[in-house]
Each structure stands twice: as C-alpha cells, then as structure tokens.
Amino acid sequence: MTEIQIPSSIRNLEQVQSVRTPIRMEYTFTPGVAAQTYLREFGNKKILGNVSPVDGAILVPPRGADPRYGVLCDEFVEMPHTGHVGSFCVTNVPIPGRELELPYISAWIFLDGADIGFLNLVAECPPEECRIGMRVEAVWKPDDEIGMTAENILYWRPTGEPDLPFDEAGVRGWHVRKHGDSDA
Amino acid sequence: MYESMVTAMRKVAVVAASSRQEEKMLDTEVEMMIPLISKVREETGLNQTEIGFTCSGSSDFLAGQAFSFVMTLDAVGPVPPISESHVEMDGAWALYETWVKFQMGAIDTALVYSYGKPSPGSLQDVLSTQLDPYYIAPLWPDAHSIAALQARHLLEQDEISHEDLANCAVRAGTVQSQEEYFDQPMLADPLRQADCPTYADGGVAMILAAEGKAEELCERPAWITGIDHRIDSHHFGVRDLSAIPSAKKAASKAGVYDAGIDLAELHTSYTVHDILLRKELNLPLDPTRSSKNHPIKAETLMASGLLRIAEAARAIWEQEANRVLAHATSGPLMQQNLMCVLSGEKG
Amino acid sequence: MAAGGELAAVIGVGMTKFSATRGDVSMPGLVREAAERALKDAGMVWGDIDAVVMGKAPDFFEGVMMPEIFLGEALGAVGKPMLRVHTAGSVGGSTALVAASLVHSGVHDRVLTVAWEKQSESNAMWALSLKQPFQVSINAGAGGYFSPIIRQYMEATQAPELIGCMVAFKDRQHALLNPYAHLHQPDLTFDQVVESPMLWEPIRYSETCPSSDGAAAMVIVNETEAEKSDNPAWIHAGAMRSEANNFPGRDEVNPQASRECAADLWNQAGISNPREEIDAVEMYVPFSWYEPMWLESLGFCERGDGWKLVESGATHINGGDLPVNCSGGVLSSNPIGASGMIRFAEAALQVRGMAGEHQVEGARKAMGHAYGGGAQYFAMWVVGKDKPTT
Numbered sequence: 063m064t065e066i067q068i069p070s071s072i073r074n075l076e077q078v079q080s081v082r083t084p085i086r087m088e089y090t091f092t093p094g095v096a097a098q099t100y101l102r103e104f105g106n107k108k109i110l111g112n113v114s115p116v117d118g119a120i121l122v123p124p125r126g127a128d129p130r131y132g133v134l135c136d137e138f139v140e141m142p143h144t145g146h147v148g149s150f151c152v153t154n155v156p157i158p159g160r161e162l163e164l165p166y167i168s169a170w171i172f173l174d175g176a177d178i179g180f181l182n183l184v185a186e187c188p189p190e191e192c193r194i195g196m197r198v199e200a201v202w203k204p205d206d207e208i209g210m211t212a213e214n215i216l217y218w219r220p221t222g223e224p225d226l227p228f229d230e231a232g233v234r235g236w237h238v239r240k241h242g243d244s245d246a
Numbered sequence: 247m248y249e250s251m252v253t254a255m256r257k258v259a260v261v262a263a264s265s266r267q268e269e270k271m272l273d274t275e276v277e278m279m280i281p282l283i284s285k286v287r288e289e290t291g292l293n294q295t296e297i298g299f300t301c302s303g304s305s306d307f308l309a310g311q312a313f314s315f316v317m318t319l320d321a322v323g324p325v326p327p328i329s330e331s332h333v334e335m336d337g338a339w340a341l342y343e344t345w346v347k348f349q350m351g352a353i354d355t356a357l358v359y360s361y362g363k364p365s366p367g368s369l370q371d372v373l374s375t376q377l378d379p380y381y382i383a384p385l386w387p388d389a390h391s392i393a394a395l396q397a398r399h400l401l402e403q404d405e406i407s408h409e410d411l412a413n414c415a416v417r418a419g420t421v422q423s424q425e426e427y428f429d430q431p432m433l434a435d436p437l438r439q440a441d442c443p444t445y446a447d448g449g450v451a452m453i454l455a456a457e458g459k460a461e462e463l464c465e466r467p468a469w470i471t472g473i474d475h476r477i478d479s480h481h482f483g484v485r486d487l488s489a490i491p492s493a494k495k496a497a498s499k500a501g502v503y504d505a506g507i508d509l510a511e512l513h514t515s516y517t518v519h520d521i522l523l524r525k526e527l528n529l530p531l532d533p534t535r536s537s538k539n540h541p542i543k544a545e546t547l548m549a550s551g552l553l554r555i556a557e558a559a560r561a562i563w564e565q566e567a568n569r570v571l572a573h574a575t576s577g578p579l580m581q582q583n584l585m586c587v588l589s590g591e592k593g
Numbered sequence: 594m595a596a597g598g599e600l601a602a603v604i605g606v607g608m609t610k611f612s613a614t615r616g617d618v619s620m621p622g623l624v625r626e627a628a629e630r631a632l633k634d635a636g637m638v639w640g641d642i643d644a645v646v647m648g649k650a651p652d653f654f655e656g657v658m659m660p661e662i663f664l665g666e667a668l669g670a671v672g673k674p675m676l677r678v679h680t681a682g683s684v685g686g687s688t689a690l691v692a693a694s695l696v697h698s699g700v701h702d703r704v705l706t707v708a709w710e711k712q713s714e715s716n717a718m719w720a721l722s723l724k725q726p727f728q729v730s731i732n733a734g735a736g737g738y739f740s741p742i743i744r745q746y747m748e749a750t751q752a753p754e755l756i757g758c759m760v761a762f763k764d765r766q767h768a769l770l771n772p773y774a775h776l777h778q779p780d781l782t783f784d785q786v787v788e789s790p791m792l793w794e795p796i797r798y799s800e801t802c803p804s805s806d807g808a809a810a811m812v813i814v815n816e817t818e819a820e821k822s823d824n825p826a827w828i829h830a831g832a833m834r835s836e837a838n839n840f841p842g843r844d845e846v847n848p849q850a851s852r853e854c855a856a857d858l859w860n861q862a863g864i865s866n867p868r869e870e871i872d873a874v875e876m877y878v879p880f881s882w883y884e885p886m887w888l889e890s891l892g893f894c895e896r897g898d899g900w901k902l903v904e905s906g907a908t909h910i911n912g913g914d915l916p917v918n919c920s921g922g923v924l925s926s927n928p929i930g931a932s933g934m935i936r937f938a939e940a941a942l943q944v945r946g947m948a949g950e951h952q953v954e955g956a957r958k959a960m961g962h963a964y965g966g967g968a969q970y971f972a973m974w975v976v977g978k979d980k981p982t983t
Contacts, residue, residue, distance in 0.1 A: 079616045083384040085375060085656050089310035089366040093727045094274030101727060119841045125320070126277045129837035132294065132323025134280050149741035152794035155734065158716075165794070170741055177841035182729055189794070194748060212727050228748055236842045254699075300835075306679075307658035312651035313681050316966045320837050327850035330835040330970075331687055334652065334659055334679035343676065343691055349698030350598035376658040380619065383657070477675040480663045495672060577662040582675065 096126025099138060105210040107202060111176055113137040119177040123212075143200040144221065145173035148232025152189040167192050170232060171218055177236050186219035195231035197223040257457035257592055258348045259467030262286040263556035267448035267544045270365040275309070275449070279321035279361055282451040286357070290453050290463040294323050297453075298353030300330040301344045303337035303360035305548050307372050318361065329353075336360060337450060337552030338475075338513075338574030338584045344454060345473055354459045361449030362548035369445055369547070377578060378480060390442050392482075392578050394434035397518040399487040401436055406521050408436070410531065414517040415440040417532070418540040443515035443545035450553045457592065468559035468570075468588040474499035475584035480577065490526045493573075493583040497527050500585040507587075508567035509535045511554040513575045515545040523573070523580065535567065551575065551584060558588045565590070597861075598697035602825035603941040603976065605635025605812030611775040611926035614713040615806035620655065621667030624709050627808035628668055631705065635812035635822070639669035642812070643701040648678040648688025648708040649930030650965075655714040668707060680835075682877065682965025684708065685809065685933025686972030689961070690831045692813050693974075697828075702815045708934035709808035736793035736801060736880065738967060742845045743882040744795055749846065750885075752900035754795075757881035758786045761800045761924055763909050764878070768921025770910070770951035775805045775926040800881035800924075807928035809935045816980075826941035826976040829958070830861035838967045845968060851890045854971040859892065862975040863982075864958075868893050871975070872956040873943040874908075874917045875936035877963045878924055884908065884917060887962065891973075910951060919943070919951040933963030937974055944978045 093101060100110045100123055112124035112135035120139060121128065128135055150169035156162065167189055170179035184192060186201075198218040208214045225231075230238050264285040271278055287293060294300075300322055304315045315332050324330065333339045337360020344356045364372075370388035377383040400406045412427040420440040421427045430438040453463070460467040476492035476499075479485050497503065510529050514520035520542075524531055539557055541550050551574020558572035568591065574584040607630025609615065615623055624647075632638065645668050647661045657663070661677040668675075680687040685708040692706035746752070762783045768774035781799075789799035819825040834854035837843070855867075864870045874893075878884045885899030893915060894902050902908060908917035918924070920939045923932050940961035942948040948956075957978045964971050 081380065081384075083379060083656075087310070087367060087371050087375075091310070091366050091727070092272050092274075094277050095272065096277070097274070097727050098272075121841075125317075126274065127280055127320050128323075129320035129840045130323055130325040132280055132283060132321050134277065149745045151737055151740035151744070152791065153737055153740075154790065154794070155736065155792050165791075168737055168741075178839050178843075180729075194745065212729050215729075232745070233841075233843055233845065240842065305659065306651050306653060312653050313966065315679070316681060316838060316969070319835060324836050325840055325843075325849075327834040327836040327848075327853050329833055330680075331678065331691065331833060332680050334677050339676060343678075343694075346691075346694050346698045346700055349700060350694055352597040372658065375656065376662055378663045379655070379657045379660075475674050476672060477662075477665045477670050479666055479671050481666070491672065576659070581662060582665075 094126055096124040096135065100124045101210045101212070104214055105208060107208060109141040109143060109173065110138045111141045113139050120175055121178050122173050122176040123180055141173045141176060145171050145176065145198055146226050146231055147184065147192065147194060147196045147198060148172045148179040149194050150184065150192050165189055171198060172232060172235065179232060182215065183217040185217035193225055194228055195225035197221045197225065256349055256351070257469055258345055258454055259460040259464065259469045260452055260555065260559035260588065261455045261460050261464035261467050262289040262453040263450065263559055265448065265450035265553055265556055267446040267546055269446055271363060271447035275318045275361055275363060276321045279318060279359060279449050279451065282449055283321055283357065283359060286451045286453045292355060292453065294328065295326065297355050297357050298329065299344055299347050299356040300328050301332065301340040301356065301358050303333045303335050303340040303548055303552065304362065305334055307375060308362050308364060308367065308547055310367055322357070336548050336550065336574050336576050338555060341552060341555060342473060342475060342584060345470060348456055354456045356454045357451065358454060358552065359449065359451040360549045360552045362546045363447040364445040364547055365447050390434040390437060393442070393516040393518060394437045396487045396579050397436050400518060400522065403488060405488055406518065410521050411441055411517045414520050417536055418517065418520065418542045420542050437516070437518065441517040443542050446544040446546050448546040448549055450549050450556050452552065452556055466563055466565065466590055468562040469592050470586060471589045471593045472501035472587040473585065475582065477582040480581055482579065487579070490523060490580055490583065493523060493526050493580065496583050496585040500587050502527065502571055502585055502587055505569060507571045508569050509558070509561050510571045511537050511558045512573045513541055513551045513554050515541045515550065517542065519580055555586055562588055562590045599699050600816040600827065600981065601693050601696035601813055602819035602827045603811050604814050604819055604822040604825050605631040605637065606938045606942055607631030607634060607810040608773045608935065608938065609807045610773050611805045611807035611928060613775065613803065613805060615711065620660065620711055621664055623711055623806065624664055624707050624808050625667045627709070627810040628705060628707050631810035631812050637703070637812060642669060642673070642703055642705045644674040644695055644704050645670040646676045646678065646688055646692040646695065646704060646706040648684040648934065649710055650679065650682065650684055653715065654710055654712050654929070668705065680965060680970050680972065682929060683933050683963040683970040683972040684965065685931050685935065686937055686961060686963030687833055687933070689811060689934055689937040690833060690972055690974065693828050693831055696813050696815050702818055704813045705810065706813060707808060707810040708931040710928035710930040711806045712804045712928065713806050736796050739880050740793040740796050742968065743880065746846045746882060746886050747795060750897045750900060752885065753904070755787060756885060756900040756903050757800045758783065758797070759903055760878065760881035760884040762786045764918050764922045764924040767910055767919050767951060768925035771920045773926070774921040775803050796880050802879040802923045802927040805926050805928040807926060807931050809931045809938050811938050811941065824945040824947065826944045827980050829975040829977045829981045830858045831974040832857040832861065834971045836969050838969055846886060847890045847896065848968055850969060851964065851971050854973055855891045858973045858975060864975070867891065868915060871915065871958050871960050873919060873940065873953040873959040874915060875920065875939040875959065875961050876917055876922070877933060877936055878918060878922050879927060881924065891962070910953065916953050919948065919953060933972060936963055937961035940974070941976050944976050
C-alpha cells in the first residue's frame with residue numbers, strides 16, 4: 063500500500079475515523095397517470111386493476127403498464143375485496159419508519175380475478191396458522207380515516223373458506239388458468 | 247497528439263430516436279418511456295425479441311429511490327428475458343457500453359434509453375451530493391455557484407468576456423438580444439438566469455444497428471465514426487479551470503479533428519461551459535448552424551447527453567448536416583466528457 | 594468456444610478485508626486497497642491501465658450521488674475512460690462483464706475493474722426500505738422480499754427444513770479458510786445455526802448475509818498481455834439477462850432469466866454437463882436456501898433435486914465434487930455492490946490456483962454468478978485455466 067508521509071507536527075494526533083455529514087433531501091412525487099386513478103377510487107373504497115390491452119390479464123395495483131409487453135394500460139376494472147395468499151413471510155424485523163407489532167405477516171395477496179399479487183399485511187391470524195392458498199378479505203380503515211393514500215386497507219384477514227391448493231395459489235394459478243399446467 | 251483508433255472498428259449507426267421533454271411531467275418514468283420505446287421499435291419494425299442488447303442510464307438520487315431503474319425496465323417489456331445492462335450515468339455512456347458490445351460482434355441491433363425527472367426533488371441539492379463528500383459536499387455548494395466560480399475565473403483571466411456570455415445566451419435562445427441579457431439581474435454572480443439551465447423532465451429512446459442491418463432499417467443511417475470518453479480530476483483546486491483536458495483527449499480519440507464538423511450538439515447547460523468547450527475544441531463561437539434544442543433551455547439530467555446524440559442523428563437523417571459532433575458531460579464543471587462523431591457517410 | 598470477440602483473461606485480483614465497518618479507510622482508501630492489490634498481482638502500475646470500470650449498488654448506501662465522479666483520482670482514472678455500472682445486486686458481476694467487453698471488443702488492452710460498497714457510511718436497511726410513495730410500506734429489507742419465494746420452494750420440493758441451515762453452516766466453515774471473509778466464527782456449531790432466531794421466517798438470523806464494507810478489483814487483459822502472465826484465468830463465457838419484477842405467470846423460484854442466462858453461458862463455454870465440467874462455483878447466495886434453488890436453475894441438477902445435492906455434501910469443499918462458495922460466499926461477506934465481483938474474482942482465483950486455503954485442488958473451470966433486484970437481474974461467467982478453444 064502507498065506510504066503516507068505525515069508531517070511530524072501532527073504525527074501523534076488521534077486519527078479521525080469518521081465525520082458526520084447529515085444529508086436531507088425532499089422530493090415531491092407525482093403518482094403517475096394510472097396510480098392517480100387508482101388512488102382516487104381507493105379513497106372511495108374501491109380497488110381498481112389495470113386490464114392488459116394485449117391479453118386481458120388483470121394487474122393490481124395498476125401501474126399503467128403491462129411489463130410483459132412494454133405497453134400502456136389505460137383500461138381499469140373494479141376488483142373484489144377478497145383473494146388468497148400466494149406466499150408469505152413471518153417477519154421479526156421492524157420496518158424503518160413504521161410501527162408494527164412483531165412478528166407480523168407480510169403476504170403476496172392475489173385478489174380474486176387478478177393475475178399478479180401485491181405485498182400487504184395479514185392479521186387476525188396467528189403466524190403458525192398462515193398458509194399458502196389461504197383465503198383472505200380486506201379490513202378497511204374506519205370510513206373517516208380513508209383518503210387518497212395507498213394505506214386505506216389496515217390488513218387482510220382469513221375468511222375461513224377452504225384454501226386454494228398449492229398448485230393454484232399465487233403465480234401458479236395463472237399457469238393453471240392459462241394452460242391447465244401446474245408446473246410453473 | 248492522440249491517434250484516433252476508430253478506423254478498424256465495426257460500423258454502427260443510430261437508426262431511430264424518440265424523445266420528450268417537459269418542465270414537469272405527471273407520468274411515471276414507465277409511463278413516460280413506453281411511448282418513446284414503442285415509437286423507435288415501430289419505426290424500425292423491430293420487436294423486443296429481435297433486439298440483441300438493451301442498455302439504459304439513470305440516477306437513483308435524481309429519482310429519490312433506490313433501484314429506481316428496476317421499475318422503469320417494465321417499459322421495455324422484458325418478457326421473455328433480455329440481455330440488458332444499466333449505467334448510473336447519462337444515457338450517452340449507455341450508448342458507449344452498447345457500442346462496445348457491437349464491437350464484440352455479438353449483436354446486430356440494440357435499444358438504448360435514458361431518462362431523468364428532476365422535478366420531484368431540489369436539483370441544486372441533489373447535485374451537491376455528487377461532490378467530494380469529505381471536503382466539498384458538506385458545504386452544499388449548488389451547481390449554479392460552482393459554474394459561477396469557473397465563469398469568474400475565466401472573466402478575470404480575460405479568457406472570456408461578458409459579451410461572450412451574452413452572445414452565447416442569444417445563440418442558445420435563452421434571451422432574444424444582448425440588451426435583454428444585460429437587463430437580467432445576477433443569479434449567481436457573474437451568471438444571470440440566461441446563463442443557467444432550465445431543468446426539464448424527459449427521456450430518450452434510440453435504436454442502434456450494425457452495418458448490414460442499419461441500411462435496412464433507416465434510409466440514411468447516422469454512422470458512429472468515432473466515440474470516446476475521458477474523466478478529469480474532481481477537485482477544483484487541482485484542476486485548471488481554464489481547460490477541459492478530458493474533452494480534448496476524447497475529441498482526438500473520437501476523430502473530431504479528422505475532418506470538418508457541420509454541427510456541434512454540445513451538452514453545455516451553462517453559457518460559460520459552451521464557450522469554454524468551443525474554445526477547447528477549436529469550434530467557432532458563432533457557428534453557422536446551432537442546436538435547435540440547446541440544453542440551457544431544457545436540461546434533463548441523465549438524458550441530455552443521449553439527447554444530443556439523438557439530435558445529431560436527426561440532423562443527419564434530415565440531411566441538414568453530414569458530419570456532426572455530439573457531446574455528453576457529467577460531473578461538476580464538465581469533469582467527464584464523451585465525444586461521438588456521427589456521419590451520413592459510412593466512412 | 595469463447596465469450597465473443599478477442600480473448601480476454603484475468604491476470605490480477607485484489608480484495609479488501611471485509612468487515613461491518615472499515616472505519617480505518619475512507620471511500621477512496623477502500624477502493625484503492627483492492628485496486629492496488631489487483632495491480633500488484635498483475636505486475637502492473639497505474640499507468641499500465643487503459644480504462645476503469647466501476648460498479649456498486651444504490652448510491653443511497655453511502656449518500657454520494659455517482660461516487661465514481663469523485664473516486665476517479667483514487668483509481669488513477671484521470672485522463673482515462675471511466676464507466677459506472679449499476680444493475681442492482683448483480684452489479685459486481687455485470688461490472689466485470691462490461692470490463693471484459695472492453696477487452697473482447699479490442700477497444701482496450703488492459704482494464705481495471707472495481708466494485709465496492711461501504712454500507713457503514715449510511716444505514717443499508719434504510720436505503721433499501723426508503724418509503725415508496727403511493728405504496729404500502731411493508732417490506733423490511735431484502736429478507737422480507739425473498740422469504741416468500743423461499744417458502745414456495747420449500748413447499749414445492751418438500752425439502753427437509755434444515756437444508757438452509759446446512760448451507761449456512763457450510764459457508765461459515767468455508768469462510769474460516771478465507772482471511773478476507775467478514776464472518777469468522779470458528780466456534781459456531783450447526784445447532785447454533787438451527788437455534789438462531791427467525792428474522793424473516795423461514796429465514797433464520799444465521800441463514801442471512803451480513804452487511805459489510807469492502808471492495809474487489811480485477812485486471813482484465815487481452816491475449817497478448819495474458820500470455821505474459823504465469824497463471825491467467827481465461828474468460829470462456831459471459832452472459833447477462835434481465836426480466837420484469839412482477840408479471841402474470843412469473844416463476845419467481847426459478848426465473849426464466851436465470852435459466853436462459855445459464856443456458857447461454859454453458860453454450861458459449863461449450864459445456865454440456867456443468868456438474869461434471871465445472872470444478873468450483875461461486876454463487877450469489879445471500880440467503881441460505883438460494884444455494885439449492887440456484888443449483889437447480891443453473892442446471893447442476895434436475896429441478897427439485899437441489900436440496901439433495903446440498904444434503905449429500907456435494908457442495909462442501911471437503912469431499913464435495915461440486916464445491917460451492919469455498920470463499921464463504923455472500924453469507925460470510927456482503928458488501929452488496931462488490932458481492933457479485935467477489936464471486937467472479939474468486940472463480941478466477943480458483944482456476945489460477947491462487948485461492949490459498951480454500952483452493953479446490955486442480956480446479957480448471959470455475960463459474961462466477963450474481964443476481965439482483967427481485968431475482969430478476971443475472972450476470973454469470975466461466976473462467977478456465979486453459980485458453981478457450983474456438
């Protein structure tokens with residue numbers, strides 16, 4: 063390694079190991095065209111999905127695009143408030159900036175009729191009882207707390223209906239529906 | 247001084263480009279890029295599976311999100327999977343990485359894109375975080391002030407004059423006349439608003455093709471006859487603020503001086519940079535042809551460099567010019583520079 | 594077979610000591626430490642280098658936007674071309690491939706490539722979990738993202754529950770053979786791995802990668818330069834693939850991009866049976882279960898059999914016929930942006946016979962592998978002791 067020559071006058075000083083230089087930057091984001099429509103209706107307790115112009119696949123939440131084809135999606139469809147758990151994680155690690163009792167269950171929720179899942183919270187369910195394929199329904203915030211935010215649904219809870227089989231749950235369900243083929 | 251090394255290289259051309267710039271865009275990056283990418287694919291009749299390589303440039307700090315480019319990849323439609331890469335740099339360097347890929351012989355066509363949305367954040371603060379984090383960034387100098395530092399240096403050395411700045415502003419179109427220029431108050435003394443960039447959200451998408459394919463896809467391909475990029479020291483105290491050695495070296499390597507230039511599309515978002523770079527490259531301060539879309543009027547960080555290449559290609563497609571220099575820069579005070587020479591002749 | 598264009602080889606490898614906080618060096622000091630070691634190994638000085646290619650993961654990890662801009666000088670890049678790659682977690686691998694492409698293309702003869710991360714400069718967890726506007730904030734870091742995918746693998750294959758712990762224990766044992774590794778836990782027992790707390794069930798604490806500071810560097814040169822070296826690692830193949838993050842029908846457990854990247858790689862390298870022909874694998878395994886998952890995806894075994902390979906001990910340096918992550922892997926050192934390049938560099942060390950105590954005896958062909966994003970970005974290479982035949 064390179065030899066560093068330090069003047070004798072400062073040779074015996076304690077080495078600086080770190081300096082603190084706090085950075086603060088503010089961003090004002092725009093949600094985008096599709097998310098705006100979605101958030102507006104979400105504030106009315108409606109869940110919208112995007113319909114793919116190519117094959118009619120339903121994408122929730124809408125991002126205005128079908129990532130398979132790189133095409134814009136401007137058609138929306140209203141979704142039911144029920145679905146199932148595609149897969150899940152029992153988390154014992156806090157999320158920075160969010161108060162959640164540990165452990166909590168984060169799950170890929172596939173709404174009935176949707177072709178992709180989204181990550182959300184599952185509660186009213188002991189972690190050891192959560193299952194892939196478990197049927198769930200939305201638990202909304204009280205009406206006076208609902209607004210144009212992504213966080214109107216408090217969590218999803220089990221409905222008690224029979225589970226979907228593993229091969230039809232999550233992304234595997236898409237293959238079953240499209241091809242009758244369970245080998246994702 | 248430096249030999250140009252591009253003669254033995256495989257011929258690659260820009261065959262299609264599409265861009266959009268607006269002061270503040272409500273679309274997400276994905277919504278912004280889809281129409282641009284779709285357009286260049288339609289123009290060339292290529293679908294994504296026929297494109298050999300895809301490369302993009304963008305910045306997480308600009309987007310205010312880690313891994314921001316991951317979401318934007320959706321705009322390409324990467325299903326089935328694609329051979330793809332990303333630089334945390336202006337898209338001009340994504341084009342360079344792609345050009346290198348062509349030289350390996352592995353591909354015949356490529357998609358290059360880049361984008362930037364400065365509008366959500368405070369760009370002056372964002373750019374300060376690009377500076378040396380130990381000695382400079384903690385002082386939060388903003389981009390205009392740093393450019394003013396250089397302008398002051400050049401004025402006091404008599405290397406430029408206030409009239410030069412005014413003329414450049416008129417040529418760039420930020421003011422109509424010298425009089426209007428001198429009526430403006432100082433923004434970052436000695437620079438006025440007309441010397442400094444107006445930022446814009448935007449993006450650009452481009453298709454490149456190799457010899458043999460390019461002629462099929464485009465009536466008059468814009469051939470890359472030379473491309474090179476270099477970086478200078480970061481530290482203002484070390485650099486000679488009157489010179490841009492990296493720009494000169496990249497220009498030599500890219501063959502800029504091998505023949506005359508009809509049009510120079512320079513990524514200079516301050517008048518002072520425009521003048522200094524022109525001097526360094528021996529380009530006239532009063533060129534007969536000027537950029538139709540000078541970056542001072544619409545600076546889209548991370549895309550402006552690639553936009554210059556798109557503008558240069560457009561000038562060739564429309565037969566307005568035959569040999570065009572496109573330039574991209576990055577870092578404070580044009581620290582890093584890329585030179586790309588485009589020609590209507592394959593060479 | 595070869596990666597395309599001119600032949601290229603690795604003749605210099607340098608790594609820093611990896612640790613949670615490299616408080617003894619600045620960012621320039623960190624990258625320089627790796628780069629100087631790579632140059633020394635290559636028998637070169639800064640002036641011999643034509644171009645520098647840098648890679649790292651999100652700039653939020655250090656709070657410096659495009660840090661290559663200020664690090665150019667520390668890497669002797671002034672007056673030279675300098676590129677900065679960012680392809681999420683796969684970036685270390687992609688960066689090596691971009692550097693190699695500068696040589697394969699004939700554009701340059703001698704290229705220095707460096708990948709690094711100094712996660713201690715900021716809070717990595719924070720950088721990865723920055724509140725996303727208009728989305729529900731539910732994802733506590735990478736573990737929270739990958740755990741549901743691992744759960745699907747476990748359920749689909751009915752693999753024994755402790756396979757992940759076997760991988761973690763093996764990699765920590767391997768790490769003891771690597772002086773640069775972050776985690777050196779000589780007293781760790783298998784039972785301690787099993788009993789460590791669940792962080793993101795089914796992922797235990799001990800099945801998780803650490804957060805490290807560190808850098809890796811390589812000198813990649815053309816055929817003429819490589820001929821001067823006693824032990825070049827010839828690049829036989831290199832491939833990259835990307836796919837979208839979330840789309841209908843996406844196989845998250847065994848992504849199509851991974852399978853196609855591997856198929857392209859083996860084809861370039863002229864390898865028909867990777868299990869037989871590859872002597873050492875450096876695979877990107879940030880969570881233990883990804884070892885059996887990638888073994889399947891990369892074609893080292895049939896789908897559903899990855900865990901059987903692990904269980905049989907095939908991937909252990911002692912007695913295994915397909916040693917995986919002899920360096921200790923990502924599970925023992927994880928400076929995110931460098932982690933991919935460490936895999937690529939360790940593969941090169943193996944075929945050069947320079948891996949020291951974690952050397953696989955007689956290794957002639959090795960694979961380096963990296964992935965990133967939501968398991969959607971892939972970069973891979975094959976390096977060999979012998980020059981590729983065309």
